Amino acid sequence: MKRLLRSKTVMLVYVSAVVVAVFFIMNHNYLSGDNIRGIMNNMSLSGTLGVGMAFLLMGGGIDLAAGAEGCFGAVLVALLMKTGMPWPVAMLLGLMYGAAAGALNAFLINGLNFMGFIATIAMSSVYNGFALVLTNNQNVAISNQAFWRVGSYALFGVFPMAFVILIGLIAVYGFILAKTRFGRCILLCGGNRMAARLAGVSPKKVTTILYMNCGALATLAGSVLAARMHNASPTAVATGALDAITAAVLGGVSFMGGGGSIGGLLIGLILLNTFNNGLIVVQLPSYWQIVSQGALLIIALCVDFFNERAKALALKSSSAKRAV
Amino acid sequence: MKKIISLLLVVLMAAGLLACGGGGQNGNIETSGTETQTPDASASETAAAPPDGGADTPAVSADAPQNVGYIDDPVDHFARDTYQIAYLSPAFMFLQQSWFAAMQAFEERLNFKVTSFTGENNSDTYLTNIELIASQGYDGIIMDCEQPVAVRAYEIIEETGVPYIAFVQSLLDENGKTVCPQVVLDQYDTGKKTIDWLIANYKSYWGEIDASTLGLIDCTVTTSPDLALRAVAPEEIFKATFPEGHYFMADMAAAGGVTADAAYTQVMATVSAHPEIEHWWVTGSTEFFGSGSARVFDDLGKVDDALVCVVGAGANIVDWDSMTPDTKSSLVACLAISDLLYAAPAVSGVIALIDGRATKETLWRDKTPADWQFGTDYGVWLVENDIITRDTYKTYFEEINAKYLLSGGHTD
Numbered sequence: 130m131k132r133l134l135r136s137k138t139v140m141l142v143y144v145s146a147v148v149v150a151v152f153f154i155m156n157h158n159y160l161s162g163d164n165i166r167g168i169m170n171n172m173s174l175s176g177t178l179g180v181g182m183a184f185l186l187m188g189g190g191i192d193l194a195a196g197a198e199g200c201f202g203a204v205l206v207a208l209l210m211k212t213g214m215p216w217p218v219a220m221l222l223g224l225m226y227g228a229a230a231g232a233l234n235a236f237l238i239n240g241l242n243f244m245g246f247i248a249t250i251a252m253s254s255v256y257n258g259f260a261l262v263l264t265n266n267q268n269v270a271i272s273n274q275a276f277w278r279v280g281s282y283a284l285f286g287v288f289p290m291a292f293v294i295l296i297g298l299i300a301v302y303g304f305i306l307a308k309t310r311f312g313r314c315i316l317l318c319g320g321n322r323m324a325a326r327l328a329g330v331s332p333k334k335v336t337t338i339l340y341m342n343c344g345a346l347a348t349l350a351g352s353v354l355a356a357r358m359h360n361a362s363p364t365a366v367a368t369g370a371l372d373a374i375t376a377a378v379l380g381g382v383s384f385m386g387g388g389g390s391i392g393g394l395l396i397g398l399i400l401l402n403t404f405n406n407g408l409i410v411v412q413l414p415s416y417w418q419i420v421s422q423g424a425l426l427i428i429a430l431c432v433d434f435f436n437e438r439a440k441a442l443a444l445k446s447s448s449a450k451r452a453v
Numbered sequence: 454m455k456k457i458i459s460l461l462l463v464v465l466m467a468a469g470l471l472a473c474g475g476g477g478q479n480g481n482i483e484t485s486g487t488e489t490q491t492p493d494a495s496a497s498e499t500a501a502a503p504p505d506g507g508a509d510t511p512a513v514s515a516d517a518p519q520n521v522g523y524i525d526d527p528v529d530h531f532a533r534d535t536y537q538i539a540y541l542s543p544a545f546m547f548l549q550q551s552w553f554a555a556m557q558a559f560e561e562r563l564n565f566k567v568t569s570f571t572g573e574n575n576s577d578t579y580l581t582n583i584e585l586i587a588s589q590g591y592d593g594i595i596m597d598c599e600q601p602v603a604v605r606a607y608e609i610i611e612e613t614g615v616p617y618i619a620f621v622q623s624l625l626d627e628n629g630k631t632v633c634p635q636v637v638l639d640q641y642d643t644g645k646k647t648i649d650w651l652i653a654n655y656k657s658y659w660g661e662i663d664a665s666t667l668g669l670i671d672c673t674v675t676t677s678p679d680l681a682l683r684a685v686a687p688e689e690i691f692k693a694t695f696p697e698g699h700y701f702m703a704d705m706a707a708a709g710g711v712t713a714d715a716a717y718t719q720v721m722a723t724v725s726a727h728p729e730i731e732h733w734w735v736t737g738s739t740e741f742f743g744s745g746s747a748r749v750f751d752d753l754g755k756v757d758d759a760l761v762c763v764v765g766a767g768a769n770i771v772d773w774d775s776m777t778p779d780t781k782s783s784l785v786a787c788l789a790i791s792d793l794l795y796a797a798p799a800v801s802g803v804i805a806l807i808d809g810r811a812t813k814e815t816l817w818r819d820k821t822p823a824d825w826q827f828g829t830d831y832g833v834w835l836v837e838n839d840i841i842t843r844d845t846y847k848t849y850f851e852e853i854n855a856k857y858l859l860s861g862g863h864t865d
Contacts, residue, residue, distance in 0.1 A: 171718055267548075267771065354714060
């Protein structure tokens with residue numbers, strides 16, 4: 130119990146609670162139903178992207194093109210619907226495109242040994258460019274009102290559909306990570322590729338699946354955003370990949386791979402979005418908002434650093450005692 | 454592996470070529486493709502360059518009104534050779550492509566050929582292009598020049614002696630004064646029109662309201678000077694007209710930039726934090742803020758309690774197009790600026806300069822606002838713009854297209 134209370138995830142819950150309390154004291158409407166709904170909507174975009182990104186980071190990969198893939202995917206889905214295609218079919222094709230985009234990333238990184246960082250930045254430019262070419266920099270209107278509901282319907286009048294989808298994803302992916310062999314393979318590949326190979330796991334195969342998964346979820350995120358906005362914009366989801374990475378790292382997912390949890394990601398998302406929303410609610414000048422957003426990440430990383438150092442010191446001193 | 458790499462490169466190259474050749478729809482006119490040049494790529498253009506020296510001075514009918522440098526200039530553009538005009542921009546993104554396509558739309562009517570040159574977001578390339586354009590014998594230049602290189606650009610272009618006008622951005626000297634005729638947008642005025650429209654029309658939606666229940670969310674991006682200027686008038690006028698009202702600035706610089714989602718985030722948080730405000734207005738520096746804000750009021754079920762009127766039309770027209778007649782929306786109006794309204798004076802003006810029927814000191818002097826902030830020594834053509842609504846937008850663009858493209862064309 131003591132160990133659980135000192136875990137990083139619980140630490141983040143404390144920090145989130147403090148953040149919420151501070152903003153609530155500054156403006157009591159911070160916890161109004163409408164504002165919570167706004168926070169949930171914001172969380173759903175970075176969260177859906179974040180689930181794919183967190184898995185990829187844990188497996189030792191990174192996809193800086195996730196935002197662009199999601200943007201292009203949403204444009205594709207909107208254009209397909211414009212031809213009269215039913216929206217579930219268009220979505221399915223969109224998800225298939227997302228998986229294919231991820232497979233291409235994996236090929237560049239695993240097959241051609243490009244650095245993930247560089248390869249996905251380059252692919253980001255390609256997808257952004259194609260989105261602009263396909264749309265001529267015009268938003269693509271979505272007039273299918275059934276599809277609008279994917280983005281704006283509120284379950285029980287409270288929970289936005291996009292947020293419900295996110296919670297569903299967190300449940301499924303949390304289960305995969307914690308309870309399945311594949312979940313353990315992801316952490317093994319991210320932590321030590323050589324050890325994974327010796328254990329009979331193919332890191333290339335695992336990361337290919339993770340890149341495909343990340344691409345598909347990026348398209349899902351972009352499409353849900355398009356449903357909420359009633360149009361697909363070729364410049365949407367621009368900062369999506371960065372937000373997703375920030376939430377994941379904030380939630381304890383190791384940037385170097387091999388560590389993290391979906392629960393941590395959820396707390397990271399809550400902290401990031403309640404914080405950003407609070408800055409607007411209390412009307413902090415915009416330039417200070419930018420400073421604060423960066424500072425939050427630095428503080429979270431420092432807390433993590435000191436926590437890890439304290440653990441290492443404790444371990445060292447107990448080893449020393451045992452040796453004596 | 455080599456085969457796979459080769460195949461991949463071929464696919465990418467083919468996709469790149471397709472992308473370069475892609476024309477398509479730009480605003481309300483058809484584009485016929487683009488020809489962007491950089492110094493490296495433009496060597497082959499030499500063969501197609503126009504002959505040196507001016508063409509014959511065209512004939513003007515004696516009794517015709519002297520609308521020199523206007524689209525309805527009565528001069529016979531076909532009494533001379535076809536002019537070669539260069540459009541030089543700092544980058545060639547889709548906005549510039551739209552303007553370029555709008556210029557191309559006048560080629561047959563005004564007997565010229567326009568070619569685009571881009572600085573590729575590089576000051577040196579931009580400046581080098583000015584010399585390149587002059588060396589290739591172009592008759593005139595339409596210059597979209599960013600302020601950091603304006604002083605040097607001015608020196609170079611004056612040395613070349615090629616007639617030119619400034620386009621989209623004023624060409625200013627080191628004292629911040631204009632140095633040539635220009636086709637620009639009055640950024641302050643665009644924002645003023647949106648707030649003026651809301652003030653003039655809100656009663657037809659809500660009747661008389663208590664001003665203390667009214668809030669204005671002024672969406673802008675303060676890191677972009679031009680866009681920031683569009684948000685000044687709404688603040689000034691709202692505070693002066695409704696001193697008891699509630700003003701909020703929503704700066705997208707902190708929320709992800711010029712996107713509808715950024716506007717959604719900012720507006721949702723602001724509206725949620727102020728339930729005491731019963732009526733909302735939203736003004737915005739770009740079209741994207743209109744559709745993002747409208748979604749907030751859709752989601753909160755406050756469509757009838759909000760009026761959104763922003764600068765820019767494209768995304769909002771897409772929104773209106775997607776609605777059925779009975780769909781309610783808080784997005785009631787926006788300020789439209791047709792690309793044709795930018796292009797028409799630009800090409801007409803530079804042609805008048807090339808003809809020699811106007812000088813840079815005389816062109817459009819009658820149109821210069823008396824209080825123009827960058828000085829009144831040269832002509833200033835402020836691009837026309839109008840507020841359009843869900844009921845009027847189709848007619849507006851039909852009328853612009855009819856006025857500028859379908860009438861007054863050359864006939865043999």
